Structure formats: structure tokens, C-alpha cells
Amino acid sequence: MRRPCDRCGEREAVVRIESLNESICDECLSTRIWRRVKPILDEEIQVGDVVASALSGGKDSSLTLYYLWKYKNESDKDFEIFAVTIDEGTCYRAESISKAKELTSRLGVKHKIVKMSEIFAFSIPQVQILVSKSKIKRDLCTYCGVFRRQALNIVAREEGATKVATGHNLDDMVQTLFMNLIRGDMSAMARLFSKSQSTEKLIPRIRPLAKVPEKEVTVQALLLEVPAHFGKCPLVSGMRVRVRRILDRFEQENPGFKERAFNFIEKLVKQAIPELTYHFELKYCKLCGEPTTQELCKVCQFRQELEAEIISTTD
Amino acid sequence: MKVSDLMEDLGISPQTHIAIVNGRPAPEDYPLKSGDIVEFLMFTIHKEMGGVQH
Numbered sequence: 321m322r323r324p325c326d327r328c329g330e331r332e333a334v335v336r337i338e339s340l341n342e343s344i345c346d347e348c349l350s351t352r353i354w355r356r357v358k359p360i361l362d363e364e365i366q367v368g369d370v371v372a373s374a375l376s377g378g379k380d381s382s383l384t385l386y387y388l389w390k391y392k393n394e395s396d397k398d399f400e401i402f403a404v405t406i407d408e409g410t411c412y413r414a415e416s417i418s419k420a421k422e423l424t425s426r427l428g429v430k431h432k433i434v435k436m437s438e439i440f441a442f443s444i445p446q447v448q449i450l451v452s453k454s455k456i457k458r459d460l461c462t463y464c465g466v467f468r469r470q471a472l473n474i475v476a477r478e479e480g481a482t483k484v485a486t487g488h489n490l491d492d493m494v495q496t497l498f499m500n501l502i503r504g505d506m507s508a509m510a511r512l513f514s515k516s517q518s519t520e521k522l523i524p525r526i527r528p529l530a531k532v533p534e535k536e537v538t539v540q541a542l543l544l545e546v547p548a549h550f551g552k553c554p555l556v557s558g559m560r561v562r563v564r565r566i567l568d569r570f571e572q573e574n575p576g577f578k579e580r581a582f583n584f585i586e587k588l589v590k591q592a593i594p595e596l597t598y599h600f601e602l603k604y605c606k607l608c609g610e611p612t613t614q615e616l617c618k619v620c621q622f623r624q625e626l627e628a629e630i631i632s633t634t635d
Numbered sequence: 636m637k638v639s640d641l642m643e644d645l646g647i648s649p650q651t652h653i654a655i656v657n658g659r660p661a662p663e664d665y666p667l668k669s670g671d672i673v674e675f676l677m678f679t680i681h682k683e684m685g686g687v688q689h
Contacts, residue, residue, distance in 0.1 A: 323665045336649070336662035343662035379678070491679070538653055538678040539660045552680050565681040568650035 335539045339576030346543045353540055354387075356531040361391045364483065364526040367398050372481035372523070374472050375403040375424070375431070377416030379541040380487030382423050382548040384528050388485055389427045402430040402479065406471045408464055409436060409443030416549035423547045432479060439471045440619070447626065448555060454629040459558030466618040470610055476523045488527045491534040494578045495563050497585050502559070507613065513589050519602060522611040533578065639663040641673060652677050 323333045325345035333343035337352075344352070365371065373385040388401045403424050407413055417433060424431035437443045444464050451460065476484045488496075493512070500509040515524065529537060541548050570577045604610065605617035612618070638654045638661055652675040654661045667673065 322668075323662060332659075333662045333665065334660040335653070336664060338649075343664055534679055535649075535653060538676065542653075542655070542660055542676075550676060550678070552677070556680060561680065561682065564679065568648070568679075568681065572648070572650055 334543065335536060337536075339579065341575075349536060349540060349543070353532050353536060357387050357528050358391070360526065360528050360530065361387070361395075364528075365391070365397060365399055369399040369482045370480055371399060371401045371483045371485050371526075372472075372476035372479060373401055373403045373429075373485045374487065375405050375420045376487070377405065377413075377418070377420035377423075377547075377549045378487070379538055379546075379548040379550060380489055380492075380529060380534075382419065382487075382546045383537055383541045383544075384485055384487040385423060385427065385429065386544065386546050387528050389429060402432065402481075404472060404475050404479070404484075405431065405433045406468050406475070407433060407435045408468060409445050410553060410555060411445075412549075412551050412554055415551060419547045419549045426547065432475060434471065434475050436467060436471055439474060440467060440623070442626075444555070450626055450629055454632075456625060456629065460555050461558040461560060463622055464555075466622060470617065470619045473521075473523055473610070477521065481523050484523045484525045486525055486527055487529060489529045489532050489534045489537050490578055490582060491564070491567075493527070493530050494567060494582050495560055497582065498563050498567060499559055502563070509585075509589055511613075513586055519611060521604065521609070522602065531579075531582075636667045637663065638665045638667060638673070641667065642675075645675075647675055648681075651679050651681055 321332055323343060325331050325333050325348055326342035327344050327348040331345035331347060334346050335349055336343045371388060373381070373388050375381045375385055385401070385403055392399065392401055403420065405417055405420050407417060420433075421431065435443070437446075444460065444467070447463050447467075448460055451458065451463070472484060496512060497509065500506075500512070538550075567578060601613065603612055603614065605612045605620055606615055607620040608617060610617045610619065614621075616624075638656065639649070642649060642652070642654070642663065649663050654663070654665070655674040655676055656665060656667065656671050658672075
């Protein structure tokens with residue numbers, strides 16, 4: 321054995337955990353991750369729940385579905401799971417959908433695939449063309465995120481889901497925290513730590529991997545041979561990429577920074593603004609009726625903006 | 636030579652890539668031997684790849 325595990329000493333190490341100054345084996349990694357995932361599932365999933373697992377076919381959402389399946393098989397709780405894939409129409413999606421199909425077939429989980437254009441009458445590549453020709457200074461990822469989130473909620477609701485599970489990992493969560501900080505968006509910060517309100521139209525979201533670093537998610541997905549696409553979206557742009565670069569530099573120089581930052585901000589937000597974290601007001605969009613915190617939902621705001629662009633460019 | 640030495644030589648960050656040695660993930664402090672096949676898997680990105688540039 322060339323590099324034994326620092327914990328058990330019995331198996332070859334597969335990943336370095338810099339913050340703990342140790343390298344650990346596949347079994348110790350599995351135990352470490354499951355100890356972080358299971359308490360979230362224990363708390364968030366109730367008997368009778370129908371959980372829609374958002375499945376892009378990437379490593380995060382694929383591992384999320386795998387853990388939901390494992391939890392269902394190992395726990396006494398009676399609940400249902402199914403997978404939902406939103407096809408936003410980008411060229412790289414075909415391969416990830418193929419991986420998603422492979423995974424759901426292997427696990428025996430129902431899989432619903434819906435094209436974004438069937439819900440909103442346009443795809444992300446179409447939005448890209450429109451935005452690139454206009455004066456709108458908004459990153460494409462912003463549109464994609466907003467449209468996908470609402471599409472997922474709509475499909476999950478139509479399929480009878482009571483919870484939506486997403487593949488957000490610790491790195492995603494910390495990036496979102498700092499993006500909210502940069503924008504000064506206290507309300508968004510508070511919502512991130514709130515239990516979603518369950519209403520007729522808004523399906524509460526759960527994030528089983530919220531405390532698992534992206535690097536560990538990657539290694540675990542490889543070791544479990546979970547079918548997953550490791551490609552990157554060719555259209556990625558925006559603040560998140562820049563924030564990620566900066567946070568990764570901090571992590572490199574201060575191992576464990578992301579986890580400490582997440583725990584610190586979570587504690588701070590929950591203690592400082594409990595009324596915000598648990599009682600934000602939910603409204604319904606005046607145009608489409610979908611749940612929102614504003615008069616118009618983001619999708620309708622963006623649609624109006626894009627439609628105005630179409631009119632101005634055809635004039 | 637360790638995986639981390641190779642990563643440094645190639646300018647690859649452990650914040651964006653993991654090493655796969657002979658088909659299995661390996662930590663940065665994994666000692667390499669002659670004949671090992673080393674691949675790097677990028678699990679996140681640090682630069683904008685497309686989208687809409689302004």
C-alpha cells in the first residue's frame with residue numbers, strides 16, 4: 321500500500337482533506353459524507369413524502385438521487401422518490417440526460433424529462449441569442465437558474481411531489497452566501513436558511529449535499545460509479561464563476577474556510593434575523609400565478625424584458 | 636514524486652481538479668511510481684466559458 325488511510329490505516333487513501341490534514345480511504349470517505357447527508361434527510365423527509373429529485377445528470381444531482389434511493393432502502397420511513405430533468409436545450413445537455421437515464425434505470429426510479437421550451441416557449445440558447453444582441457447586461461446563468469427553478473417547481477407540483485431535492489453542495493452554498501453578501505440581499509440570505517413554506521404552489525426544497533464539499537462529492541461519485549456527466553456547461557458565465565475563483569483561493573490558503581464560513585453565516589443569520597428566516601412573505605405572481613416574494617415573479621420580469629427586446633429589435 | 640508535485644508542475648489546482656492514478660482517485664500526497672497512469676478530472680471551473688459577454 322503506497323498511501324494508507326490516515327483514519328483506518330487499512331485501505332489506500334483516495335482523497336485529501338486538507339482542513340483535517342489527512343488523506344482518507346473510500347470507506348472512511350463514505351462514512352464521512354453519509355454522516356453529513358443522513359441528518360439532513362432525517363430532518364427534511366417525512367413519512368408519506370413524495371420527493372422529486374432534480375436530476376441534471378451531473379455529479380451533484382446524480383449523487384443526490386443515489387443518496388435518496390439509499391435512504392429510502394435503508395430507513396423505515398415510507399416515502400416515494402422520482403427524478404425530474406429539465407432540458408434547457410443547451411448542446412451539452414444530451415450527454416448528461418443520457419447519464420441521467422442510465423442512473424434512473426439502474427436504480428429503478430421513475431424519471432420525468434421535460435423540455436424548458438415546452439413550459440416557457442423558449443430555450444436557453446434562444447435567450448442567449450436574444451441577450452447577446454441586446455443591451456441587457458445580465459449573465460445567461462441568471463436566466464437559466466431562474467427559468468430552471470420555476471420549471472422544476474411546476475413539474476414537481478404537477479407530478480404530486482411534496483419536496484424537491486437539489487444537488488447543491490457546500491461550495492455552491494458558500495458561493496450563494498457570498499453572492500448575496502455582495503448584492504446586499506439580506507432577504508435572499510435569510511431564505512437560504514429558512515425551511516421553505518409549503519403552499520399549494522411552492523414545493524419545499526431540500527439540499528442533502530449542502531454540507532459536503534464539491535471535491536468529496538466528485539470522488540464519491542467516481543468511487544460509487546454513479547453514472548454522471550462531468551462536463552461543464554459551455555455557456556457558463558457570471559458572478560458565480562468569479563466568486564468561486566476567489567473563494568477557492570481563500571480555501572487553498574486557509575483550509576476549511578468554506579465550511580467555517582457556511583457555519584458562521586448560518587448561525588449569524590438564524591440568530592440575528594429569525595423573523596426573516598422563518599416568516600418571509602410569499603405572494604403569487606400577478607401574471608402567471610406562480611409563487612414569488614414580489615409582485616411579479618422573476619420569470620415574468622425576465623420575459624417582459626426579453627419581449628421588449630424583441631419588439632425594439634424588430635422596430 | 637507526489638501527485639501534488641505533478642499538479643504544481645502542470646499548473647493544476649487541487650481546488651479545481653482531482654487526480655486519478657491508474658483508474659482510481661488519489662490524494663495529493665499520493666506517491667507516484669514510474670509507469671503510473673495519471674489523469675486529472677476537472678470538477679469545477681474558474682473561468683467563464685461562454686454565455687453572453689458584455
